[in-house]
Amino acid sequence: MERIEHHASLGGRQEVWQHASTTLGCPMRFGVYLPPAALRGERCPVLYWLSGLTCTEQNFITKAGVQQHAAQHGLIVIAPDTSPRDPDGTLGVANDPAYDLGQGAGFYLDATQSPWAAHFRMESYVVQELPALVETHFPATAQRSLSGHSMGGHGALTLAMRHPGRYASVSAFSPIVAPSQVPWGQKAFAAYLGEDRSAWAAHDAVALIAHAAERLPLLVDQGEADDFLATQLRPELLQAACAAAGHPLTLRLHPGYDHSYYFIASFIGEHVAWHAQALRARLL
Numbered sequence: 001m002e003r004i005e006h007h008a009s010l011g012g013r014q015e016v017w018q019h020a021s022t023t024l025g026c027p028m029r030f031g032v033y034l035p036p037a038a039l040r041g042e043r044c045p046v047l048y049w050l051s052g053l054t055c056t057e058q059n060f061i062t063k064a065g066v067q068q069h070a071a072q073h074g075l076i077v078i079a080p081d082t083s084p085r086d087p088d089g090t091l092g093v094a095n096d097p098a099y100d101l102g103q104g105a106g107f108y109l110d111a112t113q114s115p116w117a118a119h120f121r122m123e124s125y126v127v128q129e130l131p132a133l134v135e136t137h138f139p140a141t142a143q144r145s146l147s148g149h150s151m152g153g154h155g156a157l158t159l160a161m162r163h164p165g166r167y168a169s170v171s172a173f174s175p176i177v178a179p180s181q182v183p184w185g186q187k188a189f190a191a192y193l194g195e196d197r198s199a200w201a202a203h204d205a206v207a208l209i210a211h212a213a214e215r216l217p218l219l220v221d222q223g224e225a226d227d228f229l230a231t232q233l234r235p236e237l238l239q240a241a242c243a244a245a246g247h248p249l250t251l252r253l254h255p256g257y258d259h260s261y262y263f264i265a266s267f268i269g270e271h272v273a274w275h276a277q278a279l280r281a282r283l284l
């Protein structure tokens with residue numbers, strides 16, 4: 001583990017670390033915000049943030065303004081990169097010239113198809129390797145929450161449902177709720193999971209809702225001026241699936257807000273407070 005950035009922030013510290021990921025077979029970077037409580041030596045619960053297409057570990061930590069809220073609520077925030085990477089082209093990590101496949105577009109699943117399966121194992125990385133690392137190297141408890149944006153919102157919803165009991169709470173901004181039914185998801189799933197659609201449902205939030213083993217309440221914020229709303233995101237499908245299954249959902253539609261980090265920054269404080277409340281309840 002190597003610390004490659006550190007900045008004092010809101011009485012705590014924003015850091016970026018790099019490590020050799022055994023799951024992904026490449027170096028990986030992640031952002032860590034340590035709140036003032038952690039710097040005082042207290043063990044703090046952890047909010048994991050999953051970013052969207054084209055993002056690295058930098059987008060969320062530099063644009064969302066999460067630090068002030070994490071400092072206030074005493075949460076560590078972990079923001080990993082969105083896929084395995086191979087900047088020098090020496091590790092054999094597959095890629096695609098399009099922005100919505102390959103490096104920067106890991107979709108938070110373990111690929112089963114060539115040439116992706118060797119390195120594209122973001123579900124195992126986010127759910128297993130990263131928390132084990134975080135809970136060993138930082139003053140973190142094993143209480144975890146999950147949030148994300150767009151492709152990362154899909155990751156947050158599906159990983160929480162695929163790993164019942166592992167997360168105290170889950171939320172999402174502008175998530176891809178039904179990847180099997182929209183172009184971003186169909187392209188990625190065909191590449192990573194193969195053309196047989198029977199394998200797709202296990203990674204599709206709308207498909208998972210019906211049989212979810214845990215009815216963890218969902219908090220979803222969506223901008224109504226989001227250019228991707230009708231084509232890629234389709235929150236009405238999540239609303240219908242939750243209503244049919246009796247799954248608790250708070251879906252908030254915000255007039256005028258787009259898909260950008262300006263939207264995320266406007267509501268991230270409410271998401272952090274939501275997670276902090278659930279994490280506190282788990283600590284009791």
Ligand SMILES: N[C@@H](CCC(=O)N[C@@H](CSC=O)C(=O)NCC(=O)O)C(=O)O
Nearest residue numbers: 052053054055059099149150151152261
């Ligand atoms: N065509 C665009 C698409 C990239 C984009 O909008 N990425 C979003 C996430 S979209 C869903 O996962 C994002 O978070 N971008 C980074 C940011 O800092 O805003 C393009 O290639 O630009």
